Amino acid sequence: MGRSPCCEKAHTNKGAWTKEEDDRLTAYIKAHGEGCWRSLPKAAGLLRCGKSCRLRWINYLRPDLKRGNFSEEEDELIIKLHSLLGNKWSLIAGRLPGRTDNEIKNYWNTHIRRKLMSRGIDPVTHRSINEQHGSNITISFEAAAAAAREDNKGAVFRRDEPKMAPAAITHQMEWGQGKPLKCPDLNLDLCISPPIQEEKPVVKREAGVGVCFSCSLGGLPKSTDCKCSSFLGFRTAMLDFRSLEMK
């Protein structure tokens, strides 16, 4: 038994979005907010599937998107983050306000890969192409794990507790022969600017982690509205960091 299709394909448009579709989607989301993508197309009068609407909004229509070329600083940050996180484009995007995972992924594949290759660096391993052999990369976030253990209330990172911020993590990468490489200038503190839309914090299902709207946006410091016990970005990141150790 296969998976049911995300939508009724027979009656949905595909391909490039028209101006009218963009306007409808934007107007609907401004009026009702994001969420419930499956029912959104029908409610907004769009002949698109929910996934398509979500993608269009996130990658193109969102008002907080920074458009235009990537700066040199952004380039370097992407390279550093990729060396730590791998192809976790959504996590990388979380550290680049106004940039989307799709945009960064495309930019990586079209520009940065080539840039690294021209520097003689393998874009996958981030090692010099000349010293490829025996290249088991281990990325250790043990410091973060230890910090989490310190907090006997559970490994919960809160936005309003600087001591728990990801920036406190010592990123230690052991390259092959156990040489540590530190990235002291890399701030992994998640920074996502809130979209330009006024909305009451609502409990929202997001990435499988139940968090309030303010936390899902990166956390509003000391928000009394916050009822959730976790910070989405970093909790998710923690899971991914752990999985990185297996790569």
Added chain:
DNA sequence: AATAACCTCAACCGCGGACGG
């Protein structure tokens, strides 16, 4: 000027994970 080759990036696809019944 024509067209072939290459590049870019918006959009699609399929999968995995989380949640609720």
Added chain:
DNA sequence: CCCGTCCGCGGTTGAGGTTAT
């Protein structure tokens, strides 16, 4: 615990644009 549903992610595709010949 199982199953169906939904969301979000990463990989891939292909249309349109640009550059080279």
